[in-house]
Amino acid sequence: MLVNADIYVKDVPGQLVAALDPMSVLNANIIGVVHSREQVISGRIAVNLTFDIDPERIDKLKEIWKEKDVIVVRIDSAIDLRSIVFMIIGDINAVTIEELMIAATEKVDIQSKNIRIYSNSSGRNTCMISISVKTQEELDALDDFISKGCEERGYTYIRGVE
Amino acid sequence: MKVFISGFGTVGQGTMETLIVKAMDIERITGDKVIITGVTDSKSYAVKDDGVCNFSVLGSKSMSGKVGPDMKDGKSTVDIMKMVDFDTLIEASPTNVETGGEGLVNIKWALENGKNVITVNKGPLALEFQELMSLAKEKGCILKFEGSVGGAMPIINLCNDALAGQKIKSIQGIFNGTCNFILSRMDSGLPFDQALKEAQQLGYAETDPTNDVEGYDSASKVVILANSVFGINAKFKDVNVTGITSITSEAISLAKEHGMVIRLIGEVSKNKLEVSPRLIPKGHPLSISGSLNTALINTDLAGPVTVSGRGAGRKETASAILSDLIAIMLAQKKE
Ligand SMILES: NC(=O)c1ccc[n+]([C@@H]2O[C@H](COP(=O)([O-])OP(=O)(O)OC[C@H]3O[C@@H](n4cnc5c(N)ncnc54)[C@H](OP(=O)(O)O)[C@@H]3O)[C@@H](O)[C@H]2O)c1
Numbered sequence: 401m402l403v404n405a406d407i408y409v410k411d412v413p414g415q416l417v418a419a420l421d422p423m424s425v426l427n428a429n430i431i432g433v434v435h436s437r438e439q440v441i442s443g444r445i446a447v448n449l450t451f452d453i454d455p456e457r458i459d460k461l462k463e464i465w466k467e468k469d470v471i472v473v474r475i476d477s478a479i480d481l482r483s484i485v486f487m488i489i490g491d492i493n494a495v496t497i498e499e500l501m502i503a504a505t506e507k508v509d510i511q512s513k514n515i516r517i518y519s520n521s522s523g524r525n526t527c528m529i530s531i532s533v534k535t536q537e538e539l540d541a542l543d544d545f546i547s548k549g550c551e552e553r554g555y556t557y558i559r560g561v562e
Numbered sequence: 563m564k565v566f567i568s569g570f571g572t573v574g575q576g577t578m579e580t581l582i583v584k585a586m587d588i589e590r591i592t593g594d595k596v597i598i599t600g601v602t603d604s605k606s607y608a609v610k611d612d613g614v615c616n617f618s619v620l621g622s623k624s625m626s627g628k629v630g631p632d633m634k635d636g637k638s639t640v641d642i643m644k645m646v647d648f649d650t651l652i653e654a655s656p657t658n659v660e661t662g663g664e665g666l667v668n669i670k671w672a673l674e675n676g677k678n679v680i681t682v683n684k685g686p687l688a689l690e691f692q693e694l695m696s697l698a699k700e701k702g703c704i705l706k707f708e709g710s711v712g713g714a715m716p717i718i719n720l721c722n723d724a725l726a727g728q729k730i731k732s733i734q735g736i737f738n739g740t741c742n743f744i745l746s747r748m749d750s751g752l753p754f755d756q757a758l759k760e761a762q763q764l765g766y767a768e769t770d771p772t773n774d775v776e777g778y779d780s781a782s783k784v785v786i787l788a789n790s791v792f793g794i795n796a797k798f799k800d801v802n803v804t805g806i807t808s809i810t811s812e813a814i815s816l817a818k819e820h821g822m823v824i825r826l827i828g829e830v831s832k833n834k835l836e837v838s839p840r841l842i843p844k845g846h847p848l849s850i851s852g853s854l855n856t857a858l859i860n861t862d863l864a865g866p867v868t869v870s871g872r873g874a875g876r877k878e879t880a881s882a883i884l885s886d887l888i889a890i891m892l893a894q895k896k897e
Contacts, residue, residue, distance in 0.1 A: 485822075485841060487817070487824075489809065518812040522810075525812075526812040528817075556804060557804075558838070559841065560843075561734055561841075561846070561848060
């Protein structure tokens with residue numbers, strides 16, 4: 401997993417190397433190191449790291465850094481999530497949309513979703529959905545799945561433009 | 563250059579007026595004159611080998627609804643075309659995307675008989691584009707159709723001439739001014755039915771708006787672009803079409819809340835032929851309001867190129883016919 405972290409190391413020789421040492425032990429692959437000398441706070445410099453690591457080893461890394469007096473300010477996934485925002489109009493309700501979403505989850509790994517449904521007295525309800533996935537392929541597969549699902553059910557599918 | 567005009571409504575009359583106004587420019591650019599030797603509408607016709615009197619034809623049409631005293635009385639446009647000498651047919655009769663209508667018959671006859679054709683009638687192109695192009699090639703004639711997509715918006719010549727040599731990856735566009743007008747009015751809070759009524763009152767939408775609001779008109783343009791720019795042998799039935807009739811006021815306000823608008827977008831690429839309502843961020847080139855047409859052409863070298871213009875109108879569509887006619891005259895001068 402690609403990870404990005406902001407850490408603070410003591411501004412003394414050898415400290416940055418000490419912070420990077422555990423990477424090889426944990427079989428992580430360093431992709432980028434940016435340290436800002438101008439950002440010195442209480443005798444520590446800020447370092448931004450990007451590295452590829454087995455997610456199960458992140459806790460161990462944090463433990464080692466703590467032992468080495470490295471302060472971790474932020475550590476999270478560096479993968480850019482891809483989002484799609486779309487609308488569905490038709491004879492829909494919370495249940496029908498939930499069913500469609502469950503079926504979509506079986507196709508792609510949905511990272512986050514946000515659904516809003518608006519009822520209309522004519523029975524043609526409108527739903528706005530935003531979904532995040534990890535890859536463009538998943539996004540295309542999701543788009544294809546929702547498009548076909550809407551066509552089968554007689555709903556109007558309104559998506560964005562790339 | 564002798565010309566025959568089939569269909570003498572908004573576009574046919576606009577073309578004759580434009581040819582009168584631009585006569586000197588045409589002669590300066592091409593070194594040749596344009597003489598209209600035949601005109602037909604649904605019921606009447608006017609033909610003369612050395613040129614009809616343009617002013618009498620226009621006057622007669624506005625006074626009596628006929629292009630002259632001669633009635634078709636069961637004669638087809640082909641029968642009339644046979645009566646007179648001409649080099650180029652301007653096909654401006656009504657579009658029929660189911661059968662191609664009389665326009666298709668006229669274009670085939672003209673090409674088979676060695677005449678060039680300029681068509682703004684989309685039906686024949688949406689149904690038999692490749693067949694008509696092959697026929698034109700076989701007979702050594704030119705078939706041009708700039709006004710059939712986007713009226714005055716010069717998209718076909720832009721893609722095939724100005725952007726020649728580049729790979730066009732996709733074209734996304736607003737190809738129907740009526741739908742764009744309706745959706746823009748819905749942005750200001752009008753429900754669909756009222757926005758449609760307003761479009762009809764202002765003359766943007768026809769009494770039977772089906773072709774526009776169901777997306778069929780945009781779909782014909784998608785087919786023409788797929789064939790002429792992407793070289794895909796596509797037909798009308800290959801386009802995935804969704805119109806705008808199901809768009810609710812709630813959908814419009816939800817989009818607005820998120821900084822977006824809904825627009826009917828035609829999309830053409832090697833693997834997609836589609837017309838559907840889409841969510842467009844405000845400020846995006848395709849978020850325009852009003853009755854304009856706009857196209858976003860994605861190219862490999864120039865990146866995105868946007869072109870916009872009036873998609874319909876008397877003078878506007880005639881401008882596209884004029885540019886096709888001048889191109890034909892220049893091409894034939896070279897030969
Ligand atoms: N209007 C635009 O801005 C625009 C833009 C791009 C493309 N187009 C296309 O251009 C074409 C003409 O549009 P328009 O707006 O000029 O339509 P229009 O005003 O309705 O005029 C149609 C004309 O065709 C005549 N006609 C009907 N059946 C005919 C037949 N069988 N043979 C010969 N003439 C026939 C009509 O005769 P009567 O006068 O006797 O009724 C009328 O003169 C359509 O195919 C349209 O899709 C229009």
